[in-house]
Amino acid sequence: MADELSEPVQALAQRFSSGDIRALARAISLVEKRDPSVRALEQALKDRAQAYVVGFTGAPGTGKSTLVDALVALLRKLDRSVAVMATDPNSPFSGGAILGDRIRMQRHALDPKGFIRSMGARGHLGGLSLAARQTIRLLGAFGFDPVILETVGVGQSELEVAAVADTTIVVLTPNLGDGVQMIKAGILEIADIFVVNKADLEGSNRAVTELRGMLSLSNVPGTHKVWKPPIIATSAARQEGIDKLWEAVLAHRRQLESTGRDRDLARQRLQDETAEVAAEIARDRVRRALAEDPTLAERLVADGTPYGTAEEILDRKR
Amino acid sequence: MADELSEPVQALAQRFSSGDIRALARAISLVEKRDPSVRALEQALKDRAQAYVVGFTGAPGTGKSTLVDALVALLRKLDRSVAVMATDPNSPFSGGAILGDRIRMQRHALDPKGFIRSMGARGHLGGLSLAARQTIRLLGAFGFDPVILETVGVGQSELEVAAVADTTIVVLTPNLGDGVQMIKAGILEIADIFVVNKADLEGSNRAVTELRGMLSLSNVPGTHKVWKPPIIATSAARQEGIDKLWEAVLAHRRQLESTGRDRDLARQRLQDETAEVAAEIARDRVRRALAEDPTLAERLVADGTPYGTAEEILDRKR
Numbered sequence: 001m002a003d004e005l006s007e008p009v010q011a012l013a014q015r016f017s018s019g020d021i022r023a024l025a026r027a028i029s030l031v032e033k034r035d036p037s038v039r040a041l042e043q044a045l046k047d048r049a050q051a052y053v054v055g056f057t058g059a060p061g062t063g064k065s066t067l068v069d070a071l072v073a074l075l076r077k078l079d080r081s082v083a084v085m086a087t088d089p090n091s092p093f094s095g096g097a098i099l100g101d102r103i104r105m106q107r108h109a110l111d112p113k114g115f116i117r118s119m120g121a122r123g124h125l126g127g128l129s130l131a132a133r134q135t136i137r138l139l140g141a142f143g144f145d146p147v148i149l150e151t152v153g154v155g156q157s158e159l160e161v162a163a164v165a166d167t168t169i170v171v172l173t174p175n176l177g178d179g180v181q182m183i184k185a186g187i188l189e190i191a192d193i194f195v196v197n198k199a200d201l202e203g204s205n206r207a208v209t210e211l212r213g214m215l216s217l218s219n220v221p222g223t224h225k226v227w228k229p230p231i232i233a234t235s236a237a238r239q240e241g242i243d244k245l246w247e248a249v250l251a252h253r254r255q256l257e258s259t260g261r262d263r264d265l266a267r268q269r270l271q272d273e274t275a276e277v278a279a280e281i282a283r284d285r286v287r288r289a290l291a292e293d294p295t296l297a298e299r300l301v302a303d304g305t306p307y308g309t310a311e312e313i314l315d316r317k318r
Numbered sequence: 319m320a321d322e323l324s325e326p327v328q329a330l331a332q333r334f335s336s337g338d339i340r341a342l343a344r345a346i347s348l349v350e351k352r353d354p355s356v357r358a359l360e361q362a363l364k365d366r367a368q369a370y371v372v373g374f375t376g377a378p379g380t381g382k383s384t385l386v387d388a389l390v391a392l393l394r395k396l397d398r399s400v401a402v403m404a405t406d407p408n409s410p411f412s413g414g415a416i417l418g419d420r421i422r423m424q425r426h427a428l429d430p431k432g433f434i435r436s437m438g439a440r441g442h443l444g445g446l447s448l449a450a451r452q453t454i455r456l457l458g459a460f461g462f463d464p465v466i467l468e469t470v471g472v473g474q475s476e477l478e479v480a481a482v483a484d485t486t487i488v489v490l491t492p493n494l495g496d497g498v499q500m501i502k503a504g505i506l507e508i509a510d511i512f513v514v515n516k517a518d519l520e521g522s523n524r525a526v527t528e529l530r531g532m533l534s535l536s537n538v539p540g541t542h543k544v545w546k547p548p549i550i551a552t553s554a555a556r557q558e559g560i561d562k563l564w565e566a567v568l569a570h571r572r573q574l575e576s577t578g579r580d581r582d583l584a585r586q587r588l589q590d591e592t593a594e595v596a597a598e599i600a601r602d603r604v605r606r607a608l609a610e611d612p613t614l615a616e617r618l619v620a621d622g623t624p625y626g627t628a629e630e631i632l633d634r635k636r
């Protein structure tokens with residue numbers, strides 16, 4: 001199977017490496033389809049650059065998308081290649097992402113150095129899917145820098161962004177809501193940069209002051225944390241504060257690089273991805289084994305022993 | 319390791335089988351902690367009954383918890399042993415579940431045949447966690463019938479409930495919201511029973527009629543679906559319609575049993591659980607291998623090859 005595919009995958013990898021954006025799109029669609037040739041593609045593309053990932057998170061309605069759009073516009077003015085990976089949690093009760101993305105596509109679609117991809121956020125178990133993680137890595141390998149990851153802030157997606165991003169930006173509005181909720185949710189801990197967006201709204205200064213107060217309270221002396229998350233006031237709609245936000249990202253990146261923490265984060269991402277790839281392979285092996293071996297499937301039902309069955313399948317010789 | 323633990327696990331299994339509720343609580347906490355003795359416990363408890371699972375889903379604010387509470391009260395009056403497994407998605411921006419559960423605990427806590435457990439819904443990747451699935455199975459093995467699974471309706475949790483429940487109940491309010499969203503989200507397809515809760519509110523009849531219209535539109539002739547999901551109007555706060563809801567559950571259960579579909583569902587649940595157990599084992603093996611073998615970890619970073627590394631680790635002899 002891998003041999004049959006190795007020729008086209010090699011050709012694809014070559015086009016990818018030469019900067020053909022259609023090869024990138026094709027590679028991403030292979031990843032999305034969980035095509036078996038992804039493994040060969042990975043081999044062919046090894047040693048390519050890794051993405052610097054800037055993650056945006058925050059509750060719905062904080063204006064994350066507009067903010068990301070404004071940042072992309074700034075980066076394109078600075079002639080940087082930037083890719084946006086927007087995740088759509090596919091919520092039954094919110095469906096705005098598709099229209100939002102269409103509007104944004106029109107704005108950046110004709111720009112070869114700006115790339116926007118929308119993808120279901122959730123693996124079959126939820127969470128930032130393996131496909132999303134691999135796409136982020138493909139975007140970096142293609143040469144985009146930075147890769148922006150934008151998620152809809154529901155459930156635990158905040159924490160998932162932080163696990164994947166080098167710089168995590170938490171977007172709030174002047175109406176901060178219940179500060180206790182944020183502390184409880186661990187939002188204060190994951191932010192490398194806070195944005196108080198919609199700074200033209202009333203209460204913006206108060207929100208910044210309140211947030212600063214919460215941060216100083218949670219600032220336990222003697223921690224090893226050397227980076228103090230700045231609070232940036234922006235108005236994405238008016239394009240205000242976007243340059244300050246980008247400066248803060250660069251400052252954080254320099255700090256990560258000077259301490260070697262950027263390599264730790266990249267390593268952690270690869271290890272997490274490897275664990276998820278292994279989980280995917282294991283699930284596939286179990287499903288295939290149970291489909292091909294009715295006796296085994298019957299025994300599982302009769303005994304009710306998922307652990308025993310899973311170990312038996314994984315430990316088979318191959 | 320398994321040998322060391324086999325003695326206490328055997329004792330635990332014995333207490334569990336004799337109906338000691340503390341043994342159930344202990345077993346659940348082992349499952350939650352992902353304790354290695356879960357494997358031996360599974361072996362000791364094999365052949366026990368499997369739960370009939372009634373799943374409740376719906377958007378926040380539809381009154382699911384009050385409805386589940388009212389159903390539990392009814393079932394206890396009928397002297398049925400009922401367990402509720404409530405999942406808390408641990409959302410940063412909603413924190414009502416804990417207080418809600420405390421109030422409910424007070425009401426049912428002293429009842430030995432009513433059992434309520436609250437558990438984080440999300441595995442480390444989101445989704446209905448393996449621990450939640452295993453707990454549902456433990457509750458069934460202990461003898462609770464039915465086991466009620468209540469989830470907070472955000473993201474894809476609706477679809478996750480349907481994957482685990484025998485009877486899936488979708489709870490709506492008279493203010494149905496955008497019907498198109500529901501159709502898009504596949505909500506119409508997963509429901510075995512619809513509840514229009516808060517039937518005392520204005521617009522309740524219109525909502526039932528609208529929903530019936532949507533259902534008949536989506537009712538493609540010639541499909542193999544023999545069950546026509548009924549629409550039950552309830553007022554959980556006033557305890558109205560709860561008996562009708564329970565009758566509908568029993569009717570659906572009889573239909574599943576008469577067609578053998580209940581066995582298919584139980585089989586599917588066990589197969590899904592086996593796949594997730596295998597995924598967990600695979601993740602553990604990768605993390606351990608990378609922690610114990612710095613050369614392998616370095617090569618992963620240098621090459622950027624999660625697939626190759628994952629396969630290499632899984633295919634090692636053991």
